[in-house]
Amino acid sequence: MGESNRSGQVLVMVSFWWSRGDELANHQLGQILTRAECLDGEITDAAAVDRALRAVGDEPTLVAELDEWWQMVAARRNDNTTQNPGLSLGSSIRYLTDRLDADRVTPKSIEECRRQIAALDTQIVSAKDLPELAHPDAEMLTLLTRYMEARSRVLAITST
Structure with missing residues (x-):
């Protein structure tokens, strides 16, 4: 046994x-x-x-x-249990851009985007020393670039 x-x-x-x-x-x-x-x-x-x-x-x-x-x-991974951010970044970027590209961007949708960004920022910071971010490949760099673009769009809307 x-x-x-x-x-x-x-x-x-x-x-x-x-x-x-x-x-x-x-x-x-x-x-x-x-x-x-x-x-x-x-x-x-x-x-x-x-x-x-x-x-x-x-x-x-x-x-x-x-x-x-x-x-x-x-x-x-130095016992860091954070999941590879690359696994969820693509769907999170789609979530953000779908909300931003909607016919009508509401305060509620902006708030949802801000929560998503806060969660993603926390995940990325937690994963910064992991192999996927310490030595990113081209795919990860593309995802991070796309995320920063979507993040900037949300922050630009919320600051106006």
Whole structure:
């Protein structure tokens, strides 16, 4: 029973750190699960990852490798549990621009945009030391640029 409990704890931690969106680490996880013939889809597919982790079971060697993986990810991210901002920036930018491009921009919609900006700013500041922002790729830089443009539009409206 103890081995099953340990296995369960490891798999929960793997799932948690996978969900943080560290693309390099998740690529490594995909290689581990593919080599073990557990992954039947893409490492970016939550359902495929969930099925793969359930298929791991109590296989001691694989559980040990996954245990090492999540600990490596936690160390790589300095135990910062903030999710990769790139996972939500695109939808947040669409949310902001949809509100700003509406036929009628209301005080309520501006207030919603300000709340969204506050949440995003907090997330970005929390993630500033993570690999995704410390060494951003072209996609992340594009997202940040688009976010700053949308953010500026909201702030320009609220200051008038």
